[in-house]
Amino acid sequence: MKAKYVLIISYFYILLFVYAAISKLITFEAFQVQLTQSPLLSAYANIIAYLVLGAELLFALLLCIKTTRLLGLYLSYGLMVAFTLYIYLILNYSDFIPCSCGGILEKMGWNEHLWFNLIVSILGFVAVYILQNNTKKFYLRIIIITLISSVVLILLFTSSEYIIKKQNPFVRRYLPHGVIQDETLDLQVNSFYFSGFYKDNIYLGNYTAPLRYIEIDSLMQRQDYSITIDSINLAYSNLRFKTLYPHFYLADGTTPIIFKGVLNDLKKRKTTGILSYKDVYFSDMVPVDSTTIAFKGQSSQDYKSVLGLLNSEGPVQIDLNTNLLESTSDGVFDTDGILVYNKEYEKFIYTYYYKNKFIQTDNKLIVINEQSTIDTTQMKKISATKLSTGENKMITPIKAINSIVVTHRNLLLIVSNSMGQNESRKMWRQASIVDVYDFVNNSYLGSFYINHLGDDKLSDLIITDHYLYGLFDRKLVRFKMAKLLIDKFY
Structure with a gap:
């Protein structure tokens, strides 16, 4: 037996x-x-x-x-x-x-x-x-x-x-059902971008109509607003709308000028005031509080990207940090990247376009930490030349490693252009890949797909406590985040 x-x-x-x-x-x-x-x-x-x-x-x-x-x-x-x-x-x-x-x-x-x-x-x-x-x-x-x-x-x-x-040996760990498509809103035009949010309301600026913005509430209802400015005859070329509730900012770093107003005042058709004029040239700006603006610009000597702070409390003060961004290649494109501010932790995060790295600083732009992204490409090979005008151009354009960066609470979300091991090329043609990091604990948490909307790819991203929002050409899509992702919030 x-x-x-x-x-x-x-x-x-x-x-x-x-x-x-x-x-x-x-x-x-x-x-x-x-x-x-x-x-x-x-x-x-x-x-x-x-x-x-x-x-x-x-x-x-x-x-x-x-x-x-x-x-x-x-x-x-x-x-x-x-x-x-x-x-x-x-x-x-x-x-x-x-x-x-x-x-x-x-x-x-x-x-x-x-x-x-x-x-x-x-x-x-x-x-x-x-x-x-x-x-x-x-x-x-x-x-x-x-x-x-x-x-x-x-x-x-x-x-x-x-x-x-x-x-990080560049093996992605995909979070099951990271986001699920919830609601879609037709914006009629494809020139919108995210400028900020407050609670369950999000704000969008317009590239082609910079004096107009829209507010989307929790029911995905749209409200349009117009901005009135006094200096209408200046030679603007890159007016951008940013919000940090209850304030909004309208800035053009080529003029350079920064307007400041109160969102609720726009409902009463009140005009905005000038926060800064001809104080500093910049390519991007990030509101920190009611008197402080962080900005990214270029050094007038070597055209390297530099970060700085503009303080408008009293006479405008400019504090440049010219040594924050390290150059290991051409000196221009290898320092280029995306600057975001995390309000909960009062930290700036600068993510390089062409390096697998992001930098954390305090609210004074003092480096706290550097962390590598999951991509193992330490630096894209960039060939650049300087034109007679002094402008730098890539000889052979290359795709950035990191293309869209957003932060909320302890999380940093990066839309990556790099394929990891054992990943399907077919899936890469159908979706954008978002890598999720806990920048507080210096760790990679996982990744998830955001499927293209037909032929339209993800062009911008923003995250709140309850939802993830994406822009696809003329469509605004709201995604529900899996409990697994929300649980990563501190």
Whole structure:
């Protein structure tokens, strides 16, 4: 009777491993990608895919031969212990629970997987106990195998977490159902951009009609407003609208001039005042508070990007930080990037366009920390030349590594143009990829897709406490964020 039990369990293991191995072979590429998305083993996905496949076939072969059956049962038990512990860690210690795996367990949820693997491990344990005549040898070997299986998996888990979150080998970890399309609003024209938000209301400026902006409320209802300025005859070329409730700012860094007004006053058709005129030239500006503006400009000596602060409390004061941005290539494009301000933590974050890096500073533009993005391209190779006008131009235009950057609470969201390992080119043609970082803890949290709207790609992004908003040509789309993403907020 005992011999029959051992034989039945051996045949069961053979069937299980052979079926699982064949299933993996048939869809091997998908199996590799699936392991890449594992919250525990992402960094070792490629090698583990081959090891698991090889182990299943080898153990099945050992179980077929009478003289090696005992060894096969010991090893099969160890493998099932590792599978069981893996699922336990997924359920209790991972950042998220991935989609269920395919093959023989395709229809099971993760809890069912856990119970299935646990029962199969116990069946193997009993079979080994029956076949192993020496009780002392059995207990010693079973303890050693259990410990080895557990320690190896835990080491893989901890080291993979460190590599993915700190060393970044450019293996993306996709958050399941990161955002879900909720509401869509037709804006009629494609010249809008996000200028800020307050609670559940968002504000959009207009590139082609800079003296007009719109407000979208929580019901996705639109309200249009006009801005009246006194200095209407100046040679504006790049007027941009920014909001920091309750104030708004209208700025053109080529003139250069910054207007300031109160959003509620516009409803009463009141005009705005001039906050700064001919104090500093800039290419972008970010309101910090009612009297302070951060800006990005270019050095008049070497055209390198520089950051600075404009304080309008009393006589206007300009504080330039010319040494903040490091140049390792052409000196112009390699320092170019996107400046954002995180109000909750009172920090600036500057993300380079052509480097896999962003810088954190305090509200005085003093560097606190530098962090690499998940992309492993330290610097794009840029060939540039200087024209007779003094303007710098790329000889061969290249695509930026990081294209859109937004921050809210402890999160930094970067729309990346770089493809990671084991990612589908087809998916890249259909969606934009957003990488999510916790800049407070200096870690990469995961990524998610934002699908194109037909032929229209994502052109701008903004995040609030409850929603993510995207602009697609003439359409404004509101996305619901998965609880998993909202839970990342501090």
